[in-house]
Amino acid sequence: MMKKIILLTALSISALFAQVKSSVEVPYIPFEIKMGKGFSTVQADCLMCHSFGYIINQGPQSRKFWRGKVNKMIEEFKAPIDKKDAKIIENYLFENYGNGKEQ
Amino acid sequence: MKRRDFFKTSIAASAAVLGSTSLAAGETHQPNETRKVSKYAFPEKRPLITYSDRPPLLETPLSVFTEEFTPNDQFFVRWHLPDIPTYIDPDTYTIHINGFVKKELKISIADLKRDFEQVEVNAVVQCGGNSRSAFTPIPGGIQWGSGAMGCARWKGVRLKDILDKAGLLEGAKWIGFNGREKAAYYKTPNFVRELELDELDDHVIVAYEMNGEDLPYLNGYPLRLVLPGYYSDSWVKMLSNITVTDKYKSLFFMDKAYRVPDNECECETPENKAKKTKPITIMNVKSVIGYPENGAKIYHNSQVVVRGVAWDGGYGIHKVLISIDDGKTWEEATLKEDMGRYAYRAFLFGFKPKKYGKLNIMAKAVNSLGEEQPLSKDIGWNRGGYKYNGIQVVNVEVV
Secondary structure, eight states, rough: OOHHHHHHHHHHHHHHTTOOOOOOOOOOOOOOEEEOTTTHHHHHHTTTTTOHHHTTTTSBBBBHHHHHHHHHHTTSSOOOOOOOHHHHHHHHHHHBBBBBOOO | HHHHHHHHHHHHHHHHHHHHHHHHOOOEOOOOOOOOOSOOOOTTOOOEEEEEETTEEOOOOOOTTTSSSSSSGGGGEEEEEOOOOSSSOOOTOOEEEEEBBSSHHHHHHHHHHHHEEEEEEEEEOOOOTTTTTGGSSSOOOOOOOOOOEEEEEEEEEHHHHHHHHHBOTOOOOOOEEEEEEEETTSSSOOOOOEEEGGEEEOOOOEEETTEEOOOOOTTTTTOOOTTTOGGGGGGGEEEEEEEEEEEOOOHHHTSSSSSSSSSOOOOOOOOSSSSSEOOOOBBEEEEEEESTTTTTTTTTTOOOOEEEEOOOOSSEEEEEESSSSSSOOOOEEEEEEOOTTTEEEEEEEEEOOOOEEEEEEEEEEEETOOOOOOOGGGOOOOOOOOOOOOEEEEEEEEE
8 A cells, every 4th residue: 555655656746747848839720710802911910920719709890890900910019010911901801700880 | 955956967967877878889798608618639738718829818618617726727828929938948947036126036946946935825817808708899809708717726936035035125116027928029019017016915926836736838837926816917927037126117018908997887888988097906706607507408306506616806705696586586605615815715506496497597706895796787898808797697497
């Protein structure tokens, strides 16, 4: 019985310190994003910082909402997206994840 | 006051009330708890509700919240920036303490475990945006259900002891915390949190252990800040720098994110946003039901035991009330052992369903200050979708 307890303790200690001894790999999740006009720009500009999960998760939204999001990425998070691309992304988001309302 | 004046004011007051309700396109309801766990498991985790892989955003299913402590492999995950080191060498990892201190320090994990008193605290960590999906119109941000939270036994070293070792210089007032997560672009603001030194007490620790194991990688291995009672935005993960300053530094994640309207209801309308905001800081009183789940079928006249957890910002849970008649009457649930004022208080409530058909089970927590959870519909909207703490309603069917 004693032997068993010692063995268990030894096992649990090694398990405790063995968790992240080598590099971890975060899985890639293929979020199902809609294809549409401007998608390649979205892919190039948005995916640098975050997965498509962030987009899909917002649900259908107004053009104003999506424009605000794109602006936030540029102004607050300093994403290097020029005005032309910003408009393309806004249009893509509204066309594919819009609720039909401008405001 | 003359009678006429009284009428004048009351008309003005009711107009204001009407005005605010008609303006309130904002409306609050039960959060979206219908999402299922993903088929993909992240490192050291079981499959969880998955919003993003980069940065990783994982939510714990509600059914887990029937016990005081949340298992590490089901504990929620929320990072802000996409670039997280995928390898940490615990033998060479150090945290750097600098700024307004007498002696700059570089402390390794071995130093922490050897040179300081080792302490433990049981505490809930909850995202400020937990349950955000309860708000309409949708505030920007991840549309969490109510599982962006967990409770663990944290082990580590008091922040105060670390600061004492470095020695604070006169005028030291603010303390900034930075972790190892990095943005894709150099110019993106780092996820740095600042706290006023006065806010810190002995319960604030730098933790290396969670529920008796090393911190899971995705929960901030090897060190994270533990701030009992506070929303998780300040619980910096993969903690690398502690910087003491005399002045508040203006930072995006402090000045723009994680803030609520600075008024009594902490609310506003989408059309008429509050001008002044304040940081979310201390958690309000809240509870969730882990069992049964929405849509469950329970047997007529069977012994059903409702289980869940309740918590607040550290005042402690006084009681949890359960209603099975849509809020007409409330009965006290049994509270399980008190694991400390910052921890979940597990509760259970047994009853026999006497009527066939649809049944709503509601839980309302009351803390030691007498603060209780409001109904969802009575919670005002805020632009960030923060601090939702509505009474949960679980719809089941008695068959």
